[in-house]
Amino acid sequence: MSHQPQLLPHASDHDYRLGASEAERQRLLAQGDLLRPAARELLDRLPLAEGARALDVGCGPLGIMDLLSARTGPHGRVTGLDADRRMIEWARESVAALSLPNVSLVQGTLPSPRLPQAAFDLVHCRLLLINNAHPRGILGAMAASARPGGWIAVQEFDWASWHCDPPHPAWDRLKSLLVPVFGGDVHIGGQLPTLLREVGAMDIGLAAHTFYWRPGDRYQGLLLHFAGLFRDRITANGTDPRTLDALTTELRRHLAHPDTVVREALLVQAWGRIPPA
Numbered sequence: 001m002s003h004q005p006q007l008l009p010h011a012s013d014h015d016y017r018l019g020a021s022e023a024e025r026q027r028l029l030a031q032g033d034l035l036r037p038a039a040r041e042l043l044d045r046l047p048l049a050e051g052a053r054a055l056d057v058g059c060g061p062l063g064i065m066d067l068l069s070a071r072t073g074p075h076g077r078v079t080g081l082d083a084d085r086r087m088i089e090w091a092r093e094s095v096a097a098l099s100l101p102n103v104s105l106v107q108g109t110l111p112s113p114r115l116p117q118a119a120f121d122l123v124h125c126r127l128l129l130i131n132n133a134h135p136r137g138i139l140g141a142m143a144a145s146a147r148p149g150g151w152i153a154v155q156e157f158d159w160a161s162w163h164c165d166p167p168h169p170a171w172d173r174l175k176s177l178l179v180p181v182f183g184g185d186v187h188i189g190g191q192l193p194t195l196l197r198e199v200g201a202m203d204i205g206l207a208a209h210t211f212y213w214r215p216g217d218r219y220q221g222l223l224l225h226f227a228g229l230f231r232d233r234i235t236a237n238g239t240d241p242r243t244l245d246a247l248t249t250e251l252r253r254h255l256a257h258p259d260t261v262v263r264e265a266l267l268v269q270a271w272g273r274i275p276p277a
């Protein structure tokens with residue numbers, strides 16, 4: 001199967017509905033800290049040599065560029081690509097603060113006139129596809145950016161396992177109200193093996209990670225945070241604002257109970273090799 005799929009035109013879609021606010025910057029940086037050990041494990045599984053060339057697509061304010069920078073070393077080259085100008089500015093600040101000399105940044109989407117095709121040893125994205133209406137287009141463009149014999153690697157959540165215990169109807173209802181307005185497929189994580197195969201990747205590898213949260217943990221209330229961010233879209237979709245307020249009040253009370261635990265969405269990691277020429 002060719003890794004030059006017919007889906008490239010949609011790769012430019014970048015309606016990132018979580019926005020580019022200072023709060024979202026901080027959320028992404030904190031989330032990056034949380035997911036750093038998993039990202040290290042992922043890179044341990046990939047043959048990324050010193051001197052390699054890596055691309056982090058949808059890098060946000062840092063993504064995994066610090067890890068890629070350390071792995072590829074002084075002769076390596078890491079490129080961070082993001083559609084959003086503010087994200088690129090913040091990434092520039094992170095790169096300067098962490099003194100990552102081998103990292104450069106590009107604003108845009110794939111395919112970008114500023115980036116070579118069929119050139120990178122590794123093309124990676126994390127939490128890019130879940131927010132995007134055209135994940136196949138992005139993956140196809142990622143595959144086309146990797147050199148023959150190079151790798152693509154993807155880390156995406158799957159909300160299927162995002163759950164609170166004891167269960168509560170307000171959790172289920174709020175989660176189901178968010179699914180159609182989130183901007184992408186919240187179950188994309190579970191589809192990564194098929195999606196990677198569809199863009200021509202071979203030797204597919206898989207791993208997954210999750211977490212448990214308790215009251216007081218930053219991510220115990222993430223569903224409530226999203227319900228706040230997407231309030232206008234949820235009500236525009238037909239939910240009465242009073243119903244939404246009642247659900248969030250009920251759920252806030254439930255999540256604050258000392259016995260309530262939240263199991264995080266599953267972070268699925270999938271990687272595959274682009275066939276050698």
Ligand SMILES: C[S@@+](CC[C@H](N)C(=O)[O-])C[C@H]1O[C@@H](n2cnc3c(N)ncnc32)[C@H](O)[C@@H]1O
Binds near residue numbers: 015064084
């Ligand atoms: C959820 S954030 C993840 C950031 C980073 N990968 C991380 O793990 O912290 C998604 C990022 O992808 C960017 N983005 C969305 N669609 C894009 C596209 N088609 N091409 C490049 N960047 C995109 C957004 O601007 C945002 O910075």
